[in-house]
Amino acid sequence: MVASPIRQPARTIWLEGRSICILDQTRLPHEVVTRRLARVEEVAEAITMMQVRGAPLIGVTAAWGMALAATQGMPLARARELLAATRPTAVNLRWALDEVERAPDPWRRAAEITEEEVGRSRAIGEHGLPILRAAHKRERLEVLTHCNAGWLAAVEHGTALAPVYLAHEAGIPVHVWVDETRPRNQGARLTAWELGARGVPHTVIADNAGGHLMQKGRVDLCIVGADRVTRNGDVCNKIGTYLKALAARDNGVPFYAALPVSTIDWSLESGAEIPIEERDPSEVHTIEGVRTTPVGSHAANWAFDLTPARLVTALITERGVCAASTAGLAKLYPS
Amino acid sequence: MVASPIRQPARTIWLEGRSICILDQTRLPHEVVTRRLARVEEVAEAITMMQVRGAPLIGVTAAWGMALAATQGMPLARARELLAATRPTAVNLRWALDEVERAPDPWRRAAEITEEEVGRSRAIGEHGLPILRAAHKRERLEVLTHCNAGWLAAVEHGTALAPVYLAHEAGIPVHVWVDETRPRNQGARLTAWELGARGVPHTVIADNAGGHLMQKGRVDLCIVGADRVTRNGDVCNKIGTYLKALAARDNGVPFYAALPVSTIDWSLESGAEIPIEERDPSEVHTIEGVRTTPVGSHAANWAFDLTPARLVTALITERGVCAASTAGLAKLYPS
Numbered sequence: 008m009v010a011s012p013i014r015q016p017a018r019t020i021w022l023e024g025r026s027i028c029i030l031d032q033t034r035l036p037h038e039v040v041t042r043r044l045a046r047v048e049e050v051a052e053a054i055t056m057m058q059v060r061g062a063p064l065i066g067v068t069a070a071w072g073m074a075l076a077a078t079q080g081m082p083l084a085r086a087r088e089l090l091a092a093t094r095p096t097a098v099n100l101r102w103a104l105d106e107v108e109r110a111p112d113p114w115r116r117a118a119e120i121t122e123e124e125v126g127r128s129r130a131i132g133e134h135g136l137p138i139l140r141a142a143h144k145r146e147r148l149e150v151l152t153h154c155n156a157g158w159l160a161a162v163e164h165g166t167a168l169a170p171v172y173l174a175h176e177a178g179i180p181v182h183v184w185v186d187e188t189r190p191r192n193q194g195a196r197l198t199a200w201e202l203g204a205r206g207v208p209h210t211v212i213a214d215n216a217g218g219h220l221m222q223k224g225r226v227d228l229c230i231v232g233a234d235r236v237t238r239n240g241d242v243c244n245k246i247g248t249y250l251k252a253l254a255a256r257d258n259g260v261p262f263y264a265a266l267p268v269s270t271i272d273w274s275l276e277s278g279a280e281i282p283i284e285e286r287d288p289s290e291v292h293t294i295e296g297v298r299t300t301p302v303g304s305h306a307a308n309w310a311f312d313l314t315p316a317r318l319v320t321a322l323i324t325e326r327g328v329c330a331a332s333t334a335g336l337a338k339l340y341p342s
Numbered sequence: 343m344v345a346s347p348i349r350q351p352a353r354t355i356w357l358e359g360r361s362i363c364i365l366d367q368t369r370l371p372h373e374v375v376t377r378r379l380a381r382v383e384e385v386a387e388a389i390t391m392m393q394v395r396g397a398p399l400i401g402v403t404a405a406w407g408m409a410l411a412a413t414q415g416m417p418l419a420r421a422r423e424l425l426a427a428t429r430p431t432a433v434n435l436r437w438a439l440d441e442v443e444r445a446p447d448p449w450r451r452a453a454e455i456t457e458e459e460v461g462r463s464r465a466i467g468e469h470g471l472p473i474l475r476a477a478h479k480r481e482r483l484e485v486l487t488h489c490n491a492g493w494l495a496a497v498e499h500g501t502a503l504a505p506v507y508l509a510h511e512a513g514i515p516v517h518v519w520v521d522e523t524r525p526r527n528q529g530a531r532l533t534a535w536e537l538g539a540r541g542v543p544h545t546v547i548a549d550n551a552g553g554h555l556m557q558k559g560r561v562d563l564c565i566v567g568a569d570r571v572t573r574n575g576d577v578c579n580k581i582g583t584y585l586k587a588l589a590a591r592d593n594g595v596p597f598y599a600a601l602p603v604s605t606i607d608w609s610l611e612s613g614a615e616i617p618i619e620e621r622d623p624s625e626v627h628t629i630e631g632v633r634t635t636p637v638g639s640h641a642a643n644w645a646f647d648l649t650p651a652r653l654v655t656a657l658i659t660e661r662g663v664c665a666a667s668t669a670g671l672a673k674l675y676p677s
Contacts, residue, residue, distance in 0.1 A: 035636075036634075036635065036636030036637075036639075037633070037636070037637075185639075187524065187626065187634070188550070189522065189524060189548040189549060189550060190548045192629075192634045195626075195634040195635045196634055196635070196636075199635050199636050199639040200636040200639070202639075203636055203638050203639055209639065209640070210639075210640045210641060210642050211626055211627070211635050211639055211640070211641040211642075212626065212641065212642055212643075213524040213525045213549070213581065213582070213626055213643070214524060214548070214549050214550050214582070215523070215524060215549050215580075215581040215582025215585065215647075216581055216582070216642070216643075216644055216647075217585070218582070218584040218585040218588065218647055219581060219584065219618065219644050219646075219647035219648070220644075222584070222647070222648065245550075246548065246550040246551055246554060247548070247549070247550025247551070247553070249553040249554065249557070249589070250550065250552070250553040250585040250586075250588070250589060251585075253553065253585070253588040253589060253592055254584070254585060254588060257588055283554065291522065291530075291546055291547065291548055292546070294527075294629035294630055294632065294634075295629055295630075295632040295634055296632070297629065297630040297631070297632055298372070299371075299522070299527045299530040299531055299629075299630055300371065300530045300531070300534050300546050301370075301371030301372070301531075301534050301535040301538055302371075302372075303538050304371075304520075304534040304535070304537075304538055304544060304545075304546055305544070305545045305546070306545060306546040306547065307545050307546075307547055307551070308547075308548070308551075309551055309554050309555075311554075312550075312551075312553055312554035312557070313554070313557065
C-alpha cells in the first residue's frame with residue numbers, strides 16, 4: 008500500500024519574482040496544474056473558483072493579493088473589498104486582509120503571514136507527534152481521517168495531517184485510512200493525492216466503512232481538522248465527523264481534532280449555537296457531475312456536523328494539547 | 343417534498359403468457375425498462391447481470407427460471423445447476439431451486455413461492471405499522487433508512503420499507519431520509535426511485551448526514567433491512583448501518599431491523615463469526631464510472647458491517663416483533 012511520491016511543489020503557494028504561484032486544486036487529483044498570478048484580480052478569481060481552499064491557505068493567498076495590489080498601485084482599501092467578497096464567511100481571510108492593509112510593507116507582511124502559518128502547522132505537528140508515537144504499538148500505525156485538513160488546506164504540513172507527516176518523516180510506518188468524504192469527495196480527491204505526493208501509504212474508503220474498521224481493531228487513532236471549536240470543546244467539522252467519533256468511542260479508539268487557535272470561537276459557549284450551513288442539493292444529486300438520484304427526488308446537503316466535546320479525546324493546537332473542555336482550553340489559552 | 347407517482351409496474355416480476363417479465367434494475371433510476379424472459383438461460387443472465395437483485399427477489403426469479411426450464415424440456419437438475427451458479431452465496435436462491443425441483447408442478451410451485459414472498463413482506467409491514475403509527479407525534483413522521491430493502495428487493499412491499507408503504511397507504515404523512523449508500527448508491531438509485539414511484543415523500547442525503555439529522559431531532563425512527571441476523575440478535579447489513587445505529591442510540595432514536603425469518607442464521611451464536619465480504623476496490627475508486635481517487639492510491643471496499651444487538655431496538659419479522667436477543671428470537675421462533 009505504498010504510494011510513490013509524484014512530482015509536486017513543496018508548498019501550496021510560492022513566489023516567482025513579483026508573481027505568486029498556486030497549485031490549482033480544482034484540477035486535482037488527476038492533473039497537477041500550477042497557476043501564476045500577477046494581479047490582485049487574478050488572486051480574487053483563484054479564491055472564488057476554489058483553486059485555493061482551506062481557511063489557512065485562503066488567508067495567506069489573500070495576503071499576497073494585497074501585496075500584488077500595492078505593486079499594481081491599487082488602493083489597499085479597494086483591494087481589501089475585492090478580496091473580502093470572494094468567500095464572505097471566511098474569518099481567517101478577513102484577519103489577513105486587515106493585517107496587510109495596516110502594514111508599512113505589504114510584501115514583507117504577506118511573507119511573514121505565510122511563515123507564521125507554516126510555523127503554526129509545524130507546531131501542531133510537533134505537539135501531535137508524541138501522541139502518534141505512543142499509539143504505534145504494532146507493525147503499522149493506523150490513522151483514520153475525514154475530509155482534507157492537510158498541506159493542501161494550508162501552506163505546508165496542514166492541521167490534522169501535520170502530525171502524520173512528521174511521524175512519516177520520523178520513520179514511523181504510518182498508514183492512513185482516508186474517508187472519501189461525500190458529497191464533495193475531498194478525501195478521495197485531495198487527501199489521497201497529498202498523502203501520495205508525500206509518499207505516505209494510505210487507503211481510500213467509503214464514508215460508511217470507518218465503523219467496521221474500528222470494530223475490527225484496524226484503527227489506532229482518528230484525527231480530524233475543525234471548522235470551528237467552541238469554548239466547551241465542541242468540534243464543528245465536515246459532515247460525518249460525528250459518526251466517526253461515535254464509532255471511535257464505541258471501540259475505545261482515541262479521537263483527536265487538530266486546529267490552530269484561530270479556529271476557536273470564544274464567543275460561543277457550546278456547539279449547539281453554531282448554525283450549520285446547508286449547501287446546494289446538486290452536490291448530493293450528482294457525483295463528479297453524474298446524476299445518481301431519480302428526477303423528482305429531493306436531496307439535502309448539510310456541510311458540517313457537531314462532535315460533542317465528550318467524544319473528543321483531546322485537541323491538538325499550535326500551543327499544545329489540551330482536553331476538549333472549558334477548563335482544558337482555558338488552561339492552554341489563559342484570557 | 344412530495345414526489346409524484348410515475349409510471350411503473352405493480353411488482354418487480356410478473357407473468358405474461360408463458361414468459362416472465364422483470365424490471366431491469368440496472369437501468370434505474372433514469373430509465374424504466376422491463377424485460378421479457380422466455381428461457382431459463384435468460385433468467386440466469388438477468389440474475390448474473392443484477393437486473394434483479396435482493397435476496398427475496400432472486401429466489402422468486404430463480405423459481406420462475408425452473409418453471410421455464412420445465413417448459414423448455416431442460417432437466418430440472420441441469421437448470422438448477424445453471425441458476426445456482428448465478429449468485430454463489432445466495433441462500434434464498436438455493437432454497438427456491440430445491441423447492442421447485444421437488445415440486446410436481448414447477449409452474450404452480452413458482453407461483454406459490456411468489457405469493458408466499460408477497461405475504462411475508464406484507465406481514466412484516468403489518469407488524470411494523472403499529473410501531474410507525476406510535477412514533478408519529480408531529481406533522482410528519484420522519485424515518486431514516488440505509489441501502490435498499492424495499493419492493494425492488496422483493497416482489498412487493500419489501501422488508502424495511504414494507505411498514506413505510508403501509509403507513510403511507512394508511513394516510514400517515516411519512517417522509518423518508520434516504521442514505522445515498524456508497525459505494526454502490528443503492529439508496530440514491532433504487533430506494534429514492536421506488537419511494538418516488540409509490541408517491542412517498544423522501545429526501546436523499548449523503549451517508550455522512552444521518553448523525554446530524556438525529557442530533558437535530560429530525561428523525562423519529564430508523565429502519566433498515568438485514569443480510570444476516572445471528573441467534574443473539576446481531577444484525578449484519580450494508581456497510582454504514584452500524585454508524586447510523588450508533589447515532590440513533592446517542593440521540594434516543596429507535597433503531598429497527600426488518601427481515602424475513604429466512605435471514606436468521608441459527609447456526610451462528612453472534613455476529614463476530616460472520617465473515618465480511620470485501621468487494622472490488624474499483625467501486626470506491628469510481629463513482630458511476632468516474633474516477634475520483636488519484637492514480638497510485640489504494641482503496642478498500644467492505645460490503646457489510648455488524649450492528650450489535652445492544653443498538654437494535656427490536657427486530658420486525660413476518661411472525662411479529664421481538665427483542666434483538668437470544669431470548670427475543672427464541673420466543674418468536676420456538677425450536
